[in-house]
Amino acid sequence: MKKRSLTKYLFALPGFCFFAFAMLIPFMMGIHIAFTDWDGVASTYTFVGLANFAAIFRDTRMYAPFFNTLEFALLGTIIGNLIPLGLALLVNSPYRRMSSIARVIFFVPVCLSSVLTAFLWRFIYHEFFPKVFGCRNILGSTRWVILGIVLIGVWNTAGTNMLIYLSGLKNIPVELYEAAKMDGASPCQQFGRITLPLLMPSFSVCVTLTLTSWLKEFATTLSATGGGPGGASRTISIYVFDNLYKYYKAGYGQAISLLFALMLIVVGLLVSSFFRRREIEL
Numbered sequence: 001m002k003k004r005s006l007t008k009y010l011f012a013l014p015g016f017c018f019f020a021f022a023m024l025i026p027f028m029m030g031i032h033i034a035f036t037d038w039d040g041v042a043s044t045y046t047f048v049g050l051a052n053f054a055a056i057f058r059d060t061r062m063y064a065p066f067f068n069t070l071e072f073a074l075l076g077t078i079i080g081n082l083i084p085l086g087l088a089l090l091v092n093s094p095y096r097r098m099s100s101i102a103r104v105i106f107f108v109p110v111c112l113s114s115v116l117t118a119f120l121w122r123f124i125y126h127e128f129f130p131k132v133f134g135c136r137n138i139l140g141s142t143r144w145v146i147l148g149i150v151l152i153g154v155w156n157t158a159g160t161n162m163l164i165y166l167s168g169l170k171n172i173p174v175e176l177y178e179a180a181k182m183d184g185a186s187p188c189q190q191f192g193r194i195t196l197p198l199l200m201p202s203f204s205v206c207v208t209l210t211l212t213s214w215l216k217e218f219a220t221t222l223s224a225t226g227g228g229p230g231g232a233s234r235t236i237s238i239y240v241f242d243n244l245y246k247y248y249k250a251g252y253g254q255a256i257s258l259l260f261a262l263m264l265i266v267v268g269l270l271v272s273s274f275f276r277r278r279e280i281e282l
Contacts, residue, residue, distance in 0.1 A: 027261070030254055031254075031258060033045075033250060033251055033254040034052055034053070034251060034254040034255040034257075034258045035047055035048065035049060035050070035052065035251070035255075036048060036251040037051075037052075037251050038250045038251045039248040039249065039250060039251075040244055040245070040248055040249075040250030040253075041248060045251065048251070052251050052252045052254075052255035053255050053259065055252060055255075056252075056255060056256055056259060061239075062236070062239060062256070064231055064234065065231075065234045065235055065236045065238065065239040066236060068146065068232070068233060068234055068235055069215060069217070069235045069236045069237075071146050072146060072149070072150065072214045072215070072217050072221075072235060073211055073214045073215045075146065075147060075150045075214075076150050076153060076154070076210060076211075076213070076214030076217070077207060077210050077211045077214060079150055079151070079154050080150075080153070080154045080157065080158065080161065080210045080214070081161060081203075081206055081207060081210055083154055083158050084158045084159075084160075084161035084162040084164075084165055084206070085161075085162075085165050085199075087102075087106050087158060087162040087165075088162045088163075088165035088166040088168075088169055089165075089169070090102065091103050091106065091162065091166055092166060092169045092170070103162075103163075103166070106158065106159050106162055107159035107160075107162070107163065108159070109155055109156050109157075109158070109159060110156065110157060110158075110159040110160055112156060114153070114156055114219040114220045114223070115219055115220075115223045117152060117153075117155070117156040117220065118152060118219070118220045118221075118223035118224040119223060119224075121151075121152040121155070121224070122139060122223075122224050125137045125138060125139050125148060126139070139224060139225055139229075140229055141229070142229055142230055142232035143232075145225060145228075145229065145232050145233045146232070146233055148224075149217075149220060149221050149224055149225065149233055150214075152220055152224060153214070153217070153220050156220070157213075161206045161209075161210065164202050164205055164206050165199065165202050165206065167202070168198070168199045168201060168202035169195070169199070171198075172194065172195065172198045172199075176194050176198075177190055177194060180193070180194060197278075200275055200276075200278050200279040201279050203275050204272055204275035204276050204279065207271060207275060208268055208271045208272045208275070211267065211268070211271055212264050212267065212268045215236075215263075215264055215267065216235075216236075216237050216260075216264060217235050217237060218235065218237035218238060218241070221233050221234075221235055221238060222238055222241070226238075227242075236256065236260055237260075239256065240253045240256050240257045240260070241253075243256065
């Protein structure tokens with residue numbers, strides 16, 4: 001038993017080392033900047049205590065990025081789970097050859113970077129949609145820009161969630177569906193009474209990852225619109241970026257990012273525990 005536990009840690013060690021080198025260590029090294037007035041350029045700075053954190057709650061410019069981030073998270077989580085779940089149900093076909101082909105087709109966009117995907121879809125929105133459908137570029141609309149970016153992100157990442165849901169569907173015993181059919185259950189009743197409850201472990205992973213991912217949305221939005229038009233798609237992550245590299249307020253930007261990171265951890269733990277309490281063991 002001890003040998004099996006040690007093996008699990010050994011498999012996780014390379015990934016943890018990379019995470020520590022690329023994310024954890026730089027983050028820890030930069031925490032003290034949140035308590036200074038550093039502008040990101042000067043070689044000296046002054047410690048200001050909790051002044052940066054107090055300024056966050058008085059900063060009216062952060063209201064719009066905050067609510068934009070919430071809208072991104074809401075739309076991204078809903079669409080980013082409904083579409084992959086639908087694709088997983090479609091791919092979960094008794095015809096193995098068709099299933100394999102569809103799985104590859106739906107997963108291909110995951111191989112593209114978020115920056116490349118944003119440039120590709122920016123071209124499609126700007127050139128293809130107006131000429132074919134006669135509609136304006138939604139990335140230039142303050143009303144629809146967030147939905148347009150969410151669709152870009154979902155297209156780019158749906159394949160990952162699809163595979164997670166597909167794995168959950170494969171683990172559901174066929175005998176349960178056969179028994180339900182014999183009892184006269186309709187396909188909708190089978191989906192609501194069998195499929196959804198037994199997919200809770202998949203929901204735990206997908207919803208938690210999707211929600212936290214859209215809360216910290218940055219690369220796709222920055223590449224597609226830069227936070228525009230008129231700040232309509234600016235997120236908290238982009239606001240942090242602006243404070244660090246445009247406004248030369250690195251200390252304040254770091255304070256926002258630190259507080260935001262703590263919020264992400266809390267939200268992730270709450271959402272994960274919510275779904276895990278509803279998981280059903282076979």
